[in-house]
Amino acid sequence: MRWRVAMVGxxxxxxxxxxxxxxARRIRRWAPLELVSARSGRPAAESRELERLTEGYFRILLDERGELLDSRELARRLAGWEQRGPGKLALLIGGAAGHDPGLRHRADWVWSLSPLTLQHELALLIALEQVYRAYTITRGTPYHRE
Known part of the structure; x- marks a missing residue:
């Protein structure tokens, strides 16, 4: 599975x-991952750029209105995508104003890290940590504790 993380700024x-x-370095032990960025601007322009950067990828959009999962559920979902899935996953992190509603509706999955609104840089860091945690769960390495 290949990852592209597209963020504003x-x-x-x-x-x-x-x-x-x-x-990112830890995730790359198990899957290729690249970080790309869109220019900061109006939400609609940011969303168009994020969409352009992730064309051909299964788009996972971060938004507090998305689906909440615990770490084990995320690991199961990622494992399923690895086995049967799209092969190319993109994680989309909007800017300070969030995502354009149209992009939210066109995303393949909308994921919520928390019902709280998170600063976009912190959301990026938390999302990457959770992806790494999901990989450690599926591979049985001693990182995740119950």
Missing amino acids: KPKLGFVAEGVEIY
Whole structure:
């Protein structure tokens, strides 16, 4: 399975940029992953750019109105996609104003990390950590604890 993480802008918070690189490197042990960014602007323009950057990918859009899963459920879903799935997954992280409603409706899956509204850089870091955690669960490595 191949990952493309498309975000608006690049992380400006130093600790987030460092964490993103740490988890991206960890995920790459199991799957190719690339980080791409769209220019910051109006939500509609940001969403068009995110959509262009992820053409041909199964789009997972982060939004607090999406489906909430626990880590084990996420691991099961990712394992299913690995076995039967699309092969190319894109994680879409909007900017400060969120996603355009049209993109939200065109996404293949809308995932919520929390019912709380998260700052987009923090959402990126949390999402990558959860993807990494899902891989460790499916591979039985000692990271996730119940």
